[in-house]
Amino acid sequence: MLFLALVGLACTVSAQTANKIVLTNDDGWAVAQIRAQNDALTTAGYNVVLSCPAINESGTGSSTATPTTLKTPCEFNTCPTGSPATGSNATDPRLNYVNAFPVDAARFGIQTLAPEFFSGSKPDFVVSGPNIGNNLGSTVLISGTVGAASEAALEGIPSAAFSAATGGQVSYTTLTTSPTATDSKAAIIYSALTVSFIDVLLASSAPILPSGISLNVNYPSTTSCTSASAFKFVLTRINADSGATDVETCGTTHLPTESSVIAKAGCFATVSVFNANTKADVNAATQAIVLAKLASILTCSN
Ligand SMILES: *[C@@H]1O[C@H](CO)[C@@H](O)[C@H](O)[C@H]1NC(C)=O
Ligand SMILES: *[C@@H]1O[C@H](CO)[C@@H](O)[C@H](O)[C@H]1NC(C)=O
Numbered sequence: 216m217l218f219l220a221l222v223g224l225a226c227t228v229s230a231q232t233a234n235k236i237v238l239t240n241d242d243g244w245a246v247a248q249i250r251a252q253n254d255a256l257t258t259a260g261y262n263v264v265l266s267c268p269a270i271n272e273s274g275t276g277s278s279t280a281t282p283t284t285l286k287t288p289c290e291f292n293t294c295p296t297g298s299p300a301t302g303s304n305a306t307d308p309r310l311n312y313v314n315a316f317p318v319d320a321a322r323f324g325i326q327t328l329a330p331e332f333f334s335g336s337k338p339d340f341v342v343s344g345p346n347i348g349n350n351l352g353s354t355v356l357i358s359g360t361v362g363a364a365s366e367a368a369l370e371g372i373p374s375a376a377f378s379a380a381t382g383g384q385v386s387y388t389t390l391t392t393s394p395t396a397t398d399s400k401a402a403i404i405y406s407a408l409t410v411s412f413i414d415v416l417l418a419s420s421a422p423i424l425p426s427g428i429s430l431n432v433n434y435p436s437t438t439s440c441t442s443a444s445a446f447k448f449v450l451t452r453i454n455a456d457s458g459a460t461d462v463e464t465c466g467t468t469h470l471p472t473e474s475s476v477i478a479k480a481g482c483f484a485t486v487s488v489f490n491a492n493t494k495a496d497v498n499a500a501t502q503a504i505v506l507a508k509l510a511s512i513l514t515c516s517n
Contacts, residue, residue, distance in 0.1 A: 233339040233417040237324035237367070238265045241272045241317040241359025242347050242384055243290040244310065248402045250387035252345060253310070255406035259414070264332045266324030268359075269294065269302075269312040271384060273347075277362040282315040282323070289314075291386040301327075317343070317359035318366040325370055340417060341367035344377035345405045347384055349433045351474045351485075355453055355494050364429045368491035373423040375416070375430035379405045380477070381437040397437075405434055407443035408484065412512070419508040425501055431487040433477055440482035447514040449476050450506055451485040452496045462502035465515035470502070476516045483516045 236256055240249045244267035256263045269289040282300035289312055294302060301323060304310035311328060313320040321341060329338045346360035355361045360376045367374035381401040390399050412432065417423060424430070431453060440446055450464055451473040461470040473485035488497045488505045506513065 233421075233423060234260065235262045235329065235333045235336065235339045236264070236413075237321065237329055237338040237341045237372070238263055238267075239317060239321045239324055239341060239343050239363045240267050240346060241275065241363065243268050243271050244312040245289065245291045245293040245387055246347065247385050247387050247389045247398055248345050248347060248379070248382060248405065251390060251399075251402035251406040252342065252409060255403075255410050256342070256413070259410045261413070262333065264309050264311070264324060264328045264338075266311045266313060266320050266328050268317055268320050269298075269314040272317050272359050274357050275316050275359045275362065276357045277318055277365060278316045279318045279322075280315045282313050282319055285314055291388075317363035321363040321366045322370070325367060325372055338372055340413070340423060341372050341374035342377065342409065342413065343367070343374060344379070345409060345434065346376070346378035347382050348378060349380050349477060350376065350378040350431065351433060351477060352453060352472065355431055355489070361429075361431060361494060364431075365491040365494060368424070368427055368429040371426065373429075375412075375432055377405070377409050377432045377434070379434040401437045404437050404441070404443055408434060408446050411443060412448065415509060415512050425504055427491050428497060428501060429489055429491045430505065431473070431489055433473055433485045435477050435482060435484065439480070445482045446484045447482060448486050448509065448512045449483045449516045450502065450509070450513055451476050451487045453487045453489055453494075454496060456496070459496070460499055462499045462506050464506055464513075465517055467517075468499070471516060479516055481516065483514075486513070
C-alpha cells in the first residue's frame with residue numbers, strides 16, 4: 216500500500232515537474248499556427264507563456280538585437296506603430312510580442328517572462344513553432360525557428376523546433392472566422408501532433424535532453440494526413456553523410472535524411488538531433504539518448 220502510494224506520488228510529481236513551457240516562433244505572435252499551439256498546449260495542461268516576434272521574422276536564423284519601439288504596426292495590425300519594444304495582449308498577459316528577432320523573443324521568454332509566470336523558476340522546455348513551411352537540411356542554418364530553439368538550448372533550457380508543410384502566414388482570427396479553411400485545419404492538426412510529441416519527451420527521465428542539444432522536427436503535408444494520429448515519427452539526420460556512423464535503428468547505422476523521409480508517402484514526421492552551437496548532426500551516442508526517450512512513438516520509414 217505504502218509502496219503504491221509512493222509510486223503514485225512520484226508519478227504525480229514528475230508529471231507536474233516538466234510542464235512549464237515558453238512558446239516561440241519566427242512567423243510572429245499573431246499567426247494562427249502559434250495561437251493554435253498555445254491553445255492546444257494549455258488545454259493539455261501545460262503552463263504556457265507565449266513570447267514571439269512582433270512581426271514576421273522568418274529566415275533570420277540566429278540574428279539578435281535589442282528590442283526596439285515599433286516603427287510599423289505589429290503583424291495583422293495587432294499593435295499600433297509606436298508600441299513599446301515588448302508588450303502583451305491587453306486581456307491575456309501570457310501572450311507577448313518582442314520587437315526583435317526570434318532569438319530575442321526566446322531569450323525574453325526565458326529570462327523575463329518565465330520567472331514572472333512560473334513563480335521565479337525557469338521554463339522546463341521551449342517549443343519553437345510549428346513554423347510555416349518545413350526547415351530541412353541546410354535550411355536549418357537560416358531558420359529563425361531553429362535559431363530560437365538553439366538559443367534556448369544554449370541557455371540551458373531543453374527545446375525543439377517544429378516546422379510544418381501545410382499552411383500560410385494568416386492571422387489567428389482565421390481559426391474562428393474560417394475554422395474549415397486549410398490553414399486552420401492544418402494548424403489544429405499540427406498543434407495536436409506537437410502536444411503528443413511533447414507529452415512523450417517531457418515524461419522521459421531528466422534531463423529532458425542532453426545539454427546543448429536540440430531537436431529539429433518536421434511535419435509533412437496534411438493533404439493525405441488529416442488527423443494528428445495519422446502521423447508517425449522517424450529518427451533522421453539533418454545532413455547526408457555516408458561516412459558517419461549513426462545510432463543503430465531500423466536495421467542500419469545510417470539514419471535517413473529528414474528531406475528524404477518527408478518526401479515519402481506515409482505521413483512520416485521527422486526528428487533530427489542537432490548541436491545548438493553548430494546546427495549540425497550529433498554523434499551516435501547522443502542520437503541514442505533521444506532514440507530511447509522517443510522509442511514509444513518512433514517508427515521506421517524503410
Ligand atoms: C515573411 O518573411 C519571409 C522571409 O523574408 C518571406 O519569404 C515571407 O513572404 C514573409 N511573409 C509575409 C506574409 O510577408
Ligand atoms: C487578446 O486576447 C483576447 C482575449 O483572449 C482576444 O479576444 C484578442 O483577439 C487578443 N488579441 C491579440 C492581438 O492577441
